Amino acid sequence: MADPYVVDVPLRWSDMDAYGHVNNVQYLRLLEDARVIGFREWFPDRPALLDEGIVVTRHVIEYRAPLTYRPEPVEVDMWVTRVHGAGFDLGYVVRDPASVGDATYAVAETGLALYDFAGARPRRLEPAAREALAAHVGEPVTFRRAGR
Template identity: 60%
Template sequence: MTSSPATPGETSPYHVDVPLRWSDMDAYGHVNNVQFVRLLEDARVIGFEDWFGRDRTMLNEGVLVARHEIEYLAPLDFRRAPVVVAMWATKISGASFDLAYEVRDTADPSSRLYARAETTLVAYDFTTASPRRLRPDERAVLDKQYAEPVAFRWRTKGGR
């Protein structure tokens, strides 16, 4: 898996290549909907290491998934080439933040878009078994990855 972080002031989001596994397929040869969520998790794990560093990653200190929303746009057939997951922060609160994703063939925004998604994550303290506030250094990292919310179809049609 390879990744490419965005540099400050750059408009393109962070990208990570995520390989597909043979077991990701359903009976129709498409990547199963549950496996899409695993692809996003793989991208998030790699991204957090790149964003927060290997010595002090949010994954080691505690973060929980509070919500997932995913919009499937095209069937993703199994292939040996990895998919590219773009990832960026869209909302940063006191103890939580939202990450947006786009799953594509390549980092080129004109390549085929298979899914777009959003995950709400909560910073968590394992020792107290409770949510914790984001530290200023964590907020600064997320601020560098900040961009517009996911362009879900329901948002563009005036839903919710």
């Protein structure tokens, strides 16, 4: 089982909302950035995997601690929690590399499906992509709330 892949994701001052914390919706934006940055390394020869069709089918996210803007990026641990014929799931932990003690801001999972936009239909995950993903498979995400 692989170590999680770590992506540095910069914050923006505008990620904060009127409460003065990074807005809960923006956490998902940070995860999008983590995927975009990370997939370039995971699939170096296959930009098509991303550009020609991958769609988000679901997100689950639990918020653990408030986050305020700082110039230093947050760290996102990202790994594969499931691979199936037409897509795969990712797990994430959003962490603070500079902090000691409990520095987990959120844990999350995203379902992704390959899609053929031109043909408007799902695509199969090709063997080369399955292989690339296999290097990043890890444990299921540990959510606090069971069930969904």
